[in-house]
Amino acid sequence: METVLAIIFIVFGVLQIILFFKVWGMTNDVSFIKKVLYSNNLKIKANVLALKGELTEAKKAMDESFLSELTKYDGSKSYYHFFDEIAAEYEELYKSIGVEPFDFEDLKKKSFEILG
Numbered sequence: 001m002e003t004v005l006a007i008i009f010i011v012f013g014v015l016q017i018i019l020f021f022k023v024w025g026m027t028n029d030v031s032f033i034k035k036v037l038y039s040n041n042l043k044i045k046a047n048v049l050a051l052k053g054e055l056t057e058a059k060k061a062m063d064e065s066f067l068s069e070l071t072k073y074d075g076s077k078s079y080y081h082f083f084d085e086i087a088a089e090y091e092e093l094y095k096s097i098g099v100e101p102f103d104f105e106d107l108k109k110k111s112f113e114i115l116g
Contacts (some may be wrong), residue, residue, distance in 0.1 A: 041061070055099050066090045091104065
């Protein structure tokens, strides 16, 4: 009887440890999801501001969205390729709301100097 209880306690202990690490991993997923939602929210905000005619505020929101999008770099491909994809997407978004695009080339040069 005691050995059965000991085995059950060991199994529950192992399962609790596994559950702890799974919950810990999910917290990383939540922070990534918050970044994605925050970025999308800024895009929507920029579009709404542009429709209201507040182009300077729309540009600020779009700039912030672009920069927050760059922070999502996960190393799955080269940063150069990642940067160019995001810049191309945002260049179209800037044109669609009718504001002057972010200076992508200047930022690209600065970020590459920082990253080495």
